[in-house]
Amino acid sequence: MVHKVIEWSLRNRFIVLMLSLGIFVWGVISVKKNPIDAIPDLSENQVIVFTEWMGRAPQLIEDQITYPLVTNLQGLPRIKYVRGSSMFGMSFIYVIFDDDVDIYWARERVLERLSTVSSTLPTGATPQLGPDGTGVGHILWYTLDAPKLDLGEQRAVQDWYIKFALQNVQGVSEIASFGGFQKQYQVTVDPNRLLYYKLSVPDVINAVRTNNNESGGRKFEMSDIGYIIKTSGYLQSIEEIENIPVANQNGNPIKISDIGTVQMTGEARLGIFDQDGEGERVGGIVVMRYGENAAEVIDRIKLKMKEVAKGLPEGVKFDIVYDRGELIKESVESIKRTLIEEMIVVSIVVIIFLFHWRSALSIIIQIPITLAVSFILLNAFGISSNIMSLTGIALAIGVIVDNGIIMSENAYKHLSERYEQWESSNKKSSEI
CATH class of the missing domain: 1.20.1640.10 (Multidrug efflux transporter AcrB transmembrane domain)
Structure with missing residues (x-):
């Protein structure tokens, strides 16, 4: 031959x-x-399922969330194995599929199974799929150089402006924010006052939830002019939260200010991001979508950053700390x-x-x-x-x-x- x-x-x-x-x-x-x-992508063909149930111990997370999810996800087609991990307030499930399985087909199968399992989980625990990226999907890290803004303001700019703009770039799976403070209203109740007024923490939570809401109205006409009635019930200041009535005793309203204090603060943090020993920074991690061209995605991100920078507050600019494009x-x-x-x-x-x-x-x-x-x-x-x-x-x-x-x-x-x-x-x- x-x-x-x-x-x-x-x-x-x-x-x-x-x-x-x-x-x-x-x-x-x-x-x-x-x-x-x-570098070559040697990560496994996996779908990540994470569930938040804040304030619960790892053993309770394991028994109530991780174990039910692992046992129900094991019957999926073309699956290798399922791994589970439980920690304080969080549960992670790693569903590993065969190497030749399409990643989006695998995500659909996992979502179908989660729709039947979610009803058996505790109230407030909702499983979610992780980003459709891989273990080597972190292609670019950036921080904000903003000397005139505090950490809370920087995080707000990152979460409500930069993140949404960069997520629209083709090939980007997720923009993961880090650093700074996420602003929130914090109600600190006094146990002795709760006992004195014969109230409980669920009573306070329910009062805040019911008063932080809007309800629809209807349209009516007067003098040949149509008016739409609506209520504006969302809380907008510390004073409004302090004046929320929790209960009524002998004709006197018991307000939030009577049983505790309200303040604007940041969410509890487990660590900080320090850059070059010069202080804390706020930034984001660009996660590439599965199967994309890393070099092209990085070029698109940098081009989008130039466009986004035009709308940033005065004195704020991007500082790229890790760029796989150069590597x-x-x-x-x-x-x-x-x-x-x-x-x-x-x-x-x-x-x-x-x-x-x-x-x-x-x-x-x-x-x-x-x-x-x-x-x-x-x-x-x-x-x-x-x-x-x-x-x-x-x-x-x-x-x-x-x-x-x-x-x-x-x-x-x-x-x-x-x-x-x-x-x-x-x-x-x-x-x-």
């Missing part, structure tokens, strides 16, 4: 050259389409430079040792064609151009050249043997 292929190739050299040229052009197009990243560029450029240097050195060595330009050309021309085929296969199998894949291609060049040299020497050997046979036959014919 191999002899027939070689014979056909020798007889149809023009067709072989055209096929090689076509493969090379296809490879060049594949290089431009191939996604670029610094990608440096890694790819290093590998490209190595490939070019290796091709040049190999070509010189082949020419010097063979000292025959046609033989050297037949070996050297294999290198770009093989690289083209490599990128065609990378696209076919969904593998990105990263340090590992490009290094493998660089190491394979030596094997390609060795094979070419062996084939050339083998061809020379057979040609010399045939030439000797031809010379001996000519001598015999001349003697006759």
Whole structure:
């Protein structure tokens, strides 16, 4: 079979050259389409389910949330295994699917199962899906350089302006905010006053909830003019919360201010984000969507940041603290430079040792064609151009050249043997 292929190739050299040229052009197009990243994505094909039930101990979280979810999610199709983790106020479920399963198909199956399981969970515990990213999806970290704003104001700008704008960028799964204070009204009740007025904490919570609401009205006409009636019941200040009545005793209203204090403060924090030892910072983490091109997503994010920066308060600007784009560029450029240097050195060595330009050309021309085929296969199998894949291609060049040299020497050997046979036959014919 191999002899027939070689014979056909020798007889149809023009067709072989055209096929090689076509493969090379296809490879060049594949290089431009191939996604670029610094490191390969070796994370598992997983869907994360997290549930908040604040204030509960890990053992209670394990018994009431994690265990029911794990046992119900284990029956999903094309699943490998389910992992569960419980901590204070939080439950995490990691559903691992087969590697060839589409991630969005897997998320749909998990959502279908959660719709039937949620009714068995405690009140206030609602399972949610994590972002459709991977373990290496953190492609860019940024902070806000805002010396004129306090940490609460910076976090408000991040959560209510920057986050919504950057989440619209194509290829972004999530913008995770960190640092600063999330403003909230905090009601601190006095246990002794609650006991004195014979009230409980649920009574206070219920009073605040019922008074922080709006109800619809109706339309009525007066003097040929239509009016729409509505109530505005949302709490907007500390004074309004303090004046909320909790109960009525002997005709006297018991207000929030009678049993505790109300203040504007930040949500309780478990840590801070300090940058370069110069103080706390507020910022965000850009999480890339599954299967996206990291280099292109980073370029889109930076372009969007320039647009968002025009609407920031005076003196506020972005400070990028981690940018995988720079790592990608440096890694790819290093590998490209190595490939070019290796091709040049190999070509010189082949020419010097063979000292025959046609033989050297037949070996050297294999290198770009093989690289083209490599990128065609990378696209076919969904593998990105990263340090590992490009290094493998660089190491394979030596094997390609060795094979070419062996084939050339083998061809020379057979040609010399045939030439000797031809010379001996000519001598015999001349003697006759």
